[in-house]
Amino acid sequence: MRAADLRGLELITQDPQNKLPLFGSARLFLVGVPPLTRLGQDIMERLGPATAGAVLFRFGYEAGLGMATSLADMYPWENDNEWFLAGSVVRSFSGLALEEIDHLRFERGQGILSFRGRWRDSIQTLIHAGLQGIPPHSGCSLLAGAASGYASACLGREVLVRELACAAQGAPECIFEGRAVEEWGLAPEELRQQFSLPQVGDEVGRLRQALEQASRELAAQRDELESLRRRSLAPEPQEGMLYRGQAMARVMVLAAKAAPTAATVLITGETGTGKEVLARFLHRHSGREAEPFLAINCAALPPNLLESELFGHLRGSFTGAERDKKGLFVEAGAGTLFLDEVGELPLELQAKLLRALQEKEVRPVGGVKGQPVRARIVAASNRSLPEMVAAGSFREDLYYRLAVIPMALPPLRQRREDILPLARHFLEQLRPDSPGFSPAAVRLMEAHAWPGNVRELANVVEYAVVLAGNERLGPEHLPPGLGQAPTDPLAGLAAGLPSQEELLRRYTAYVLEQTGGNKSQAARILGIGPNTLWRRLKAAAPDAQRG
Ligand SMILES: [Zn+2]
CATH class of the missing domain: 3.40.50.300 (P-loop containing nucleotide triphosphate hydrolases)
Incomplete structure (x- = not known):
């Protein structure tokens, strides 16, 4: 899965019990700018701009952290960069701002994450324009918080995003930069202000815990932003020949x-x-x-x-x-x-x-x-x-x-990067107003061996559309058999030609699945100790559970 393939509406689901909206497993609440302006006015007046900014930063931080862990669970990302960039895409479609990343260096194995980008039409400049009797604020603290939380989850260490220029202060657009906290060389007092924390140490500990539970290790590949750009600029679907790989x-x-x-x-x-x-x-x-x-x-x-x-x-x-x-x-x-x-x-x-x-x-x-x-x-x-x-x-x-x-x-199984764009193309032709595919359906389609190739994919989409009607296409709408393991299990495991590390993760999950979840048996088969198995499974758990 790549960041450019994210579709906002596909990420929002309904709680099957009560039909309330969800993002990942978290309840979602949609709110417009007028009530946010009311909230902004109240906290500015009561707390003053500095503390209000810090409160908004923390609010954003929490949202960004949750976003990153939800997205890591929803999709198998092609590499770390894609997972990181997905955050940028989500910040845009969720209405925070139109975000563009201009520079990205992400080497998770070496603890390196730095990036720079721009926000246009930031929600906070909109809110601020509606405030009365409040001096120009200190910047888009909500956005900086959201980007900080997301990036911190990606790196597994605290990352701080700061604005270098802000449209609310007269700049043509907001410019921001993100780095690991210690790379900023800030005094503890400045950090405290930014995070509005009595003890930054507690926050780091809490973050680590959250990450331990939820963050999924992704293959550490050194695909730079440049190669992503090149690929996403590859020829678009034209005249029935749709491809990207x-x-x-x-x-x-x-x-x-x-x-x-x-x-x-x-x-x-x-x-x-x-x-x-x-x-x-x-x-x-x-x-x-x-x-x-x-x-x-x-x-x-x-x-x-x-x-x-x-x-x-x-x-x-x-x-x-x-x-x-x-x-x-x-x-x-x-x-x-x-x-x-x-x-x-x-x-x-x-x-x-x-x-x-x-x-x-x-x-x-x-x-x-x-x-x-x-x-x-x-x-x-x-x-x-x-x-x-x-x-x-x-x-x-x-x-x-x-x-x-x-x-x-x-064959289609050798061009897996084209499966999702092709599926969307067929869906668009059959039902232009369809709400799209659920993440689980995308995972099944990307893992399938497609012996009948593009024609089979077109048939599967047509079948699913008939069953789903106006609903979002989920695994329950796919033909029986599509969810099963590909005929060649090795081809399934090696789908997308993963790194050795990622392959190891997938294989561990596969063996666990074959042993019916028996960890000691799986460890024996793999010839590793229980601790090593535990470490690998922490990363692979979502897949193993899904089957
Ligand atoms: Zn700004």
């Missing part, structure tokens, strides 16, 4: 280059990976898009029908041939002819196809005169043609004629 990006770069040429293309990929969608993409960008795009599935027709369908026939050439038929090669004109499942062509038609490609003409059934072929040929196969060549069921010379430009579509 490198695997598909490579295919699409090749497709864009190959499209305008006349070269024959061979698309390979498992069933449901979108071979025809790619063929149509090639056609649309071929410069031949005004000409026809004709597609035929070579496995769908018996050989004699397939022959006349492809190459045409003359009237009277066989029983039932009541008039001349041109055949797809000729009908495609200067357009594109897409031959799906080309591996299923019988050998005698393979010979005829080879001749069509070599001599650029076809002879209709019952005819002697050749017809010129101008169409560009795109073929596809979900079987391995080289293996069929080796087995003697596919002509080697035809294979090389077809595979002038080979393109291999990766």
Whole structure:
């Protein structure tokens, strides 16, 4: 899961018992600016700006801390940076301010977290504008508190966020910076003011406790913000080809280059990976898009029908041939002819196809005169043609004629980063007003092996929409079997190619699950002591419980 994939409304659920709103497991209370202004006025008047600012900071801090631990429980984050950035996304959608992070350095293993960013339209500048007879406040203490609490949970140590400039004091926008408390070099008195605490030490102890319980260790990867930016700027869904990962990006770069040429293309990929969608993409960008795009599935027709369908026939050439038929090669004109499942062509038609490609003409059934072929040929196969060549069921010379430009579509399980965007795309098409997927449904979909690839995913979303109606799509709406372990448990464990540390965590949870939660048995199987198991499980517990 990545921060950019968060959708605000998907995070808000209803308590199944009483239908009251929840964020994570905490009851939620929505409040608008006018009553907040009332509250601000009251505490400013009674406490003075400095103490009021500190109270708001603590309020925000508590909220940020809870947010971070809830988000850690809700989703398996791809890395620490994503978890951290999710906080920024949530501060924006929850209405605190439009937040942007400009710089981030987060190396949890080494205890390093520093960041810098901007707030626009901060709620506190709005509240302050409504206050009467109150001097300009000392800054967006509520926001600084929220960001401090969130960052402290991420790092596992106290982090302090301070404003360097504030819009409420005339700056064009609020600029903030976050660092571990000790990095600020503040005197104890300044710290006390910031946190409004009699003893900062107590607060640190309390924070540690909260973290022990709730914070989940994420794989310490050194993905910098830059790489995140690069990926989130990767090509957006266009013309039915929706992808974000490198695997598909490579295919699409090749497709864009190959499209305008006349070269024959061979698309390979498992069933449901979108071979025809790619063929149509090639056609649309071929410069031949005004000409026809004709597609035929070579496995769908018996050989004699397939022959006349492809190459045409003359009237009277066989029983039932009541008039001349041109055949797809000729009908495609200067357009594109897409031959799906080309591996299923019988050998005698393979010979005829080879001749069509070599001599650029076809002879209709019952005819002697050749017809010129101008169409560009795109073929596809979900079987391995080289293996069929080796087995003697596919002509080697035809294979090389077809595979002038080979393109291999990766299976969905090798492009897991695309699962959620694709699922949302299908959902958007079917039900634009849907409240989206629940975090549990996202986890199940991301863990599934998807043997039927993108087509299976589209079917699953359609199934879920039928069951869910206007509700948010949850695990109970997914088809039976989707929640079960993937057919290859190792593929499931290694989903998303985790770090060794993360893999160890997942495997520990898996073994515990297999032993029915028996910790001493699990420790024996893993060959580790009970303490080591305990440490690993503290991190892995949410997954183990979910199954
Ligand atoms: Zn501000």
